[in-house]
Amino acid sequence: MPYAACTELQKRVMAGVIAGDLPDTLLFVEHDPPVFSLGASFHDENLLLPVEEYRKLGFDVEPTERGGDVTFHGPDQLVAYPIFHLDLVGKDLHKWLRELEEAVIVALRDWSLEGYRFPPHTGVWVNGAKVCAIGIKVRKWVSMHGIALNVCNDLSPFDLIVPCGIKGYGVTSIERESGSSVTLADSRRAFTDAFREVFGISFEEQSREALLARLSDRGL
Secondary structure (H helix, E strand, O other): OOHHHHHHHHHHHHHHHHHOOOOOEEEEEOOOOOEEEEOOOOOHHHEOOOHHHHHHOOOEEEEOOOOOOEEEEOOOEEEEEEEEEHHHHOOOHHHHHHHHHHHHHHHHHHHOOOOEEEOOEEEEEEOOEEEEEEEEEEEOOEEEEEEEEEOOOOOHHHHHEOHHHOOOOOEOOHHHHHOOOOOHHHHHHHHHHHHHHHHOOOOOOOOHHHHHHHHHHOOO
């Protein structure tokens, strides 16, 4: 799904969650066309090319309200957007971010990978490289945006930016670090199980079509 269209979908879901018309919802998506998203703390120098050059190369460039700087999203990367009431973590933004990191760390154990935090930077790292970027936006104590976990995606687009504005460190993926073939379906299952474990919640799986129909039925 294109990044801008998915942002609008998130806002519709967020409105439903805030109004009590929808339960807390975890969205999974692949962004295509590939895109560089610019967070609320974006600095121009972290784009290494003019914006028009990125577009000529086939990349969208999208400003966004999430926290953080610039990062990349594309096919075969697992993007998860938990649109959740932060009552779940006592309305503690720092705890929410740390628990999102923890869910990724737990999921990585399925491939015998040791994920870890690297303060003061938000996200998850493996063997000295960043494997997962995290950025959120909160309104009325409901969170949107979320995590981008490199699974089996092409990592070369990260060479065209300073990922998350962090100089001197690279990015990696589950497939690269595990040395085995990994599918998005595998990573989605692992992350969903980890999310259940970390937050102590259960999910009812729903198709995109069913979600869109539910939003329309509620006038969202």
